[in-house]
Amino acid sequence: MRFVFILALGALSACAPRTATVGPTPDTTAGAATASPSRDTTGALSIPNADPFRSTYQPIASRPTLIRNATIMTAVGPRIESGSILLRDGKIEAVGPSVQAPADALVIDGTGKFVTPGLIDVHSHLGVYASPGTDALSDGNEATNPVTAHVWAEHSVWPQDPQFPRVLAGGITTLQVLPGSANLIGGRSVVLKVVPARTVQEMKFPAAKYGLKMACGENPKRVYQSRGPSTRMGNVAGYRNAWIQAEQYRRRWDKWLADRNGDPPSRDLGNETLAEVLRGNILVHNHCYRGDEMAQMMDIADEFGYDIKSFHHGVEAYKVADMLARDSIAASVWADWGAFKMEALDGITANLPLIHNAGARAIVHSDDPSGAQRLNQEAAKGIAAGRAIGIDVSEDDALRWITMNAAWALDLDDRIGSLEPGKNADVVLWDGNPFSVYSRAEKVWVDGAMLFDRTDPTEAWRTDFELGFVPAARGGTR
Amino acid sequence: MRRLTTLLVLAAGAVTAQPLAAQTVAITGGRVFPVSGAPIDNGTVIITDGRITAVGADVPVPAGALQIDAAGKWVTPGLINPATQLGLIEVSAVGGTRDASARGRGDAINASFTPWLGINPASVLLAPARNQGITSVVVFPSGGLVAGQAALIDIIGDTSTSTMVRRAPIAMVAQVNNPGAAETGAQGELLMKLRILLDDTRAYAQRRADYERGATRDLIARRADLEAMIPVVRGSLPLLVNADSRADIEAALELAREYELDLIIGGGADAWQMADQLAAARIPVMAGAMNNIPAFSALGARQDNPALLRAAGVEVLLVGTGSDPLTFNVRNITQEAGNAVAYGMDWDDALRAITLAPAEVFGVADRVGSLQAGRDANVVVWSGDPFEFGTRAEHVFIRGVAQELGDSRQDQLIRRYRQLPPDYRGTP
Numbered sequence: 001m002r003f004v005f006i007l008a009l010g011a012l013s014a015c016a017p018r019t020a021t022v023g024p025t026p027d028t029t030a031g032a033a034t035a036s037p038s039r040d041t042t043g044a045l046s047i048p049n050a051d052p053f054r055s056t057y058q059p060i061a062s063r064p065t066l067i068r069n070a071t072i073m074t075a076v077g078p079r080i081e082s083g084s085i086l087l088r089d090g091k092i093e094a095v096g097p098s099v100q101a102p103a104d105a106l107v108i109d110g111t112g113k114f115v116t117p118g119l120i121d122v123h124s125h126l127g128v129y130a131s132p133g134t135d136a137l138s139d140g141n142e143a144t145n146p147v148t149a150h151v152w153a154e155h156s157v158w159p160q161d162p163q164f165p166r167v168l169a170g171g172i173t174t175l176q177v178l179p180g181s182a183n184l185i186g187g188r189s190v191v192l193k194v195v196p197a198r199t200v201q202e203m204k205f206p207a208a209k210y211g212l213k214m215a216c217g218e219n220p221k222r223v224y225q226s227r228g229p230s231t232r233m234g235n236v237a238g239y240r241n242a243w244i245q246a247e248q249y250r251r252r253w254d255k256w257l258a259d260r261n262g263d264p265p266s267r268d269l270g271n272e273t274l275a276e277v278l279r280g281n282i283l284v285h286n287h288c289y290r291g292d293e294m295a296q297m298m299d300i301a302d303e304f305g306y307d308i309k310s311f312h313h314g315v316e317a318y319k320v321a322d323m324l325a326r327d328s329i330a331a332s333v334w335a336d337w338g339a340f341k342m343e344a345l346d347g348i349t350a351n352l353p354l355i356h357n358a359g360a361r362a363i364v365h366s367d368d369p370s371g372a373q374r375l376n377q378e379a380a381k382g383i384a385a386g387r388a389i390g391i392d393v394s395e396d397d398a399l400r401w402i403t404m405n406a407a408w409a410l411d412l413d414d415r416i417g418s419l420e421p422g423k424n425a426d427v428v429l430w431d432g433n434p435f436s437v438y439s440r441a442e443k444v445w446v447d448g449a450m451l452f453d454r455t456d457p458t459e460a461w462r463t464d465f466e467l468g469f470v471p472a473a474r475g476g477t478r
Numbered sequence: 479m480r481r482l483t484t485l486l487v488l489a490a491g492a493v494t495a496q497p498l499a500a501q502t503v504a505i506t507g508g509r510v511f512p513v514s515g516a517p518i519d520n521g522t523v524i525i526t527d528g529r530i531t532a533v534g535a536d537v538p539v540p541a542g543a544l545q546i547d548a549a550g551k552w553v554t555p556g557l558i559n560p561a562t563q564l565g566l567i568e569v570s571a572v573g574g575t576r577d578a579s580a581r582g583r584g585d586a587i588n589a590s591f592t593p594w595l596g597i598n599p600a601s602v603l604l605a606p607a608r609n610q611g612i613t614s615v616v617v618f619p620s621g622g623l624v625a626g627q628a629a630l631i632d633i634i635g636d637t638s639t640s641t642m643v644r645r646a647p648i649a650m651v652a653q654v655n656n657p658g659a660a661e662t663g664a665q666g667e668l669l670m671k672l673r674i675l676l677d678d679t680r681a682y683a684q685r686r687a688d689y690e691r692g693a694t695r696d697l698i699a700r701r702a703d704l705e706a707m708i709p710v711v712r713g714s715l716p717l718l719v720n721a722d723s724r725a726d727i728e729a730a731l732e733l734a735r736e737y738e739l740d741l742i743i744g745g746g747a748d749a750w751q752m753a754d755q756l757a758a759a760r761i762p763v764m765a766g767a768m769n770n771i772p773a774f775s776a777l778g779a780r781q782d783n784p785a786l787l788r789a790a791g792v793e794v795l796l797v798g799t800g801s802d803p804l805t806f807n808v809r810n811i812t813q814e815a816g817n818a819v820a821y822g823m824d825w826d827d828a829l830r831a832i833t834l835a836p837a838e839v840f841g842v843a844d845r846v847g848s849l850q851a852g853r854d855a856n857v858v859v860w861s862g863d864p865f866e867f868g869t870r871a872e873h874v875f876i877r878g879v880a881q882e883l884g885d886s887r888q889d890q891l892i893r894r895y896r897q898l899p900p901d902y903r904g905t906p
Binding site: 319469 | 748751867888
């Protein structure tokens with residue numbers, strides 16, 4: 001009992017002093033805005049590395065669209081039975097029991113159908129581990145050093161990965177693509193819209209913040225067994241050493257940015273990224289299976305003054321859900337993965353409802369191109385597992401696990417994740433209740449443009465790779 | 479604390495009364511799916527001495543029977559997951575808990591490998607599958623060109639391996655889609671090696687005495703492997719060939735024609751393109767409905783593969799293609815079935831594909847896979863449609879014995895961490 005008490009105290013201290021600022025300070029982040037004031041910046045990053053690979057995303061042209069007579073699940077409240085939603089100029093213009101259609105609107109009858117926000121997968125490796133799976137397209141783990149903060153996932157993304165149209169058909173409109181988990185610090189993530197594109201820049205979510213991928217536990221110590229770290233204590237020393245360097249680097253640069261005296265300090269790509277984490281401009285997404293390791297990572301975050309936005313693969317999040325709730329850290333989890341390695345041994349299907357019940361933000365993530373096509377079904381498993389133990393999570397609440405909570409973890413909850421006027425028109429029309437195994441996404445809109453329509457296979461997005469290699473689908477379904 | 483937990487479990491309906499195997503059970507008033515015949519509304523299933531003794535609409539309840547009121551419930555045969563490694567692998571990343579692949583002598587031919595001898599009856603992964611209505615599974619070996627032999631087991635825990643095995647062997651497992659794993663360098667070499675094995679098996683079968691005297695030429699495989707292959711070349715043991723691409727499936731079909739093999743296609747990603755041909759040749763296909771990621775070995779993978787095959791008349795066995803389908807998520811075969819239906823398969827066919835179809839293909843349909851008088855009583859009472867996520871298996875009988883539900887290791891962890899901080903004393 002005493003042991004439990006001490007553990008709880010340790011967690012309390014983890015949430016106390018947070019020195020990192022939420023946004024950039026004027027002194028340190030003038031860079032992107034002054035260089036080109038008219039365009040969106042990717043997050044708000046400090047010079048000299050403000051936004052070299054800028055988003056060139058342009059919403060695809062769309063016409064006003066009204067879906068009516070559908071069950072509208074907004075992800076921010078109770079559903080609207082037989083409601084309507086109007087999409088115009090890439091935004092949600094109106095949602096309600098009755099919405100007037102403009103004369104030029106495409107009107108879709110949603111009788112018997114459901115409307116949800118576009119789903120968001122906060123843990124994807126699409127593009128960096130592209131299909132067809134080959135060594136040549138295996139670009140997700142820069143497994144050459146335990147700390148590779150200098151790499152950016154976007155530089156590995158292959159826009160012609162045929163997995164992109166497949167997850168779109170599953171209702172996913174936004175992805176966070178992360179480096180793999182071989183390294184203690186794996187590099188920058190990138191937030192993408194699931195749209196056909198020639199370049200990754202055309203997929204980048206405008207002004208989305210970057211994430212930093214960190215990984216606990218078995219993977220780094222296995223990958224670097226011979227050179228180290230080869231133990232969990234080696235892992236922790238590795239994170240701390242990296243943050244010590246980054247803190248020095250941040251101070252040096254912040255001083256120069258403030259007074260601009262003499263030559264700027266020399267640049268270091270890895271420390272630039274880590275310094276941005278310390279400034280609060282890059283969000284930490286931490287692969288961490290075990291609850292006790294999460295508590296240690298929370299202490300490290302506290303020691304160096306950064307926030308952990310979400311633990312990923314938190315198979316044991318249910319063991320520390322109270323601590324996650326207290327520190328406002330999301331738990332991104334699978335519905336039912338477990339036992340494939342020792343740190344996954346204690347996987348349970350009730351993880352989602354137990355996290356939810358403790359007041360922490362639960363998120364269903366995929367880490368898997370197949371699971372990503374059915375995030376709604378994974379959430380349904382979580383609802384069922386909750387009911388089996390007397391935790392009744394409503395479908396409307398569970399929808400947040402795959403929309404709003406995920407948007408929050410990407411700091412995009414002001415733009416996506418719910419059906420509210422003014423938000424991006426990322427919308428899915430389901431042919432039935434999305435928590436039924438029998439329902440499928442029928443139509444998917446990204447910024448108001450219908451990019452998937454199951455009823456019109458001739459218009460289906462086919463990547464370059466698929467031409468010639470993948471037989472065209474009869475009947476339009478894959 | 480302890481009392482609270484008990485109440486919670488009871489409230490959730492997780493604990494089933496455990497009658498003796500000999501006790502008669504009457505499941506009444508349910509929507510009964512015999513699979514071998516049309517569904518029966520308000521039907522009754524009687525279980526006596528481990529067997530189903532009656533199924534029908536107007537079946538009297540025997541005196542003294544333990545009655546289960548299944549009004550509003552669905553009653554099906556125990557589900558059979560036809561592709562698992564349950565009991566063979568506990569933690570896939572931990573070598574010492576993996577018993578699914580033979581090492582052999584490094585030639586990738588392990589026909590004599592009988593993995594069921596190494597099944598772990600104490601595996602903590604059995605209960606979660608049972609909790610969700612799976613009563614039998616096929617366990618198969620993996621690795622190499624010929625991986626070894628598969629068995630069909632009932633997933634009873636706390637018993638001996640031999641008690642669990644219902645039938646073994648049920649198939650020889652081979653593959654034609656991975657030349658590297660077959661210790662060959664090209665697809666043509668893999669197929670040649672398979673042909674040599676089949677030819678040498680015939681030669682061995684005809685000239686056993688010469689072989690014992692050392693009076694034959696060198697044969698490609700060890701004596702034990704050749705011996706194990708004899709039922710395959712005689713057509714009495716199915717050869718389950720993992721093949722995904724169209725060319726691979728064609729090659730397997732050609733081998734089966736030439737050597738008169740009883741072929742089953744596993745994987746079968748591109749099988750939908752050859753559905754008519756497979757139906758005409760009466761070749762069953764083991765395929766899933768959640769696989770559509772193109773790979774060079776499976777470029778045509780699509781989710782309506784099972785539906786298209788079934789519509790053409792192919793016997794389809796649904797297999798898991800989601801996460802960890804062979805061990806941790808053997809239970810998700812119902813999700814696979816639901817997705818098969820979403821992608822066009824008839825609901826009845828999807829249920830058949832995880833009950834009677836595998837029972838027939840693997841030669842145990844006279845005992846399990848349907849609800850008929852005389853069959854072994856592998857029976858599940860569901861709260862509703864078994865394919866839906868919200869549905870629970872409320873009663874699970876294996877060989878007539880009600881299984882204790884809701885007490886897997888996972889259930890214990892849930893109970894322990896239902897309140898934080900947890901109480902680490904005792905078994906929750």
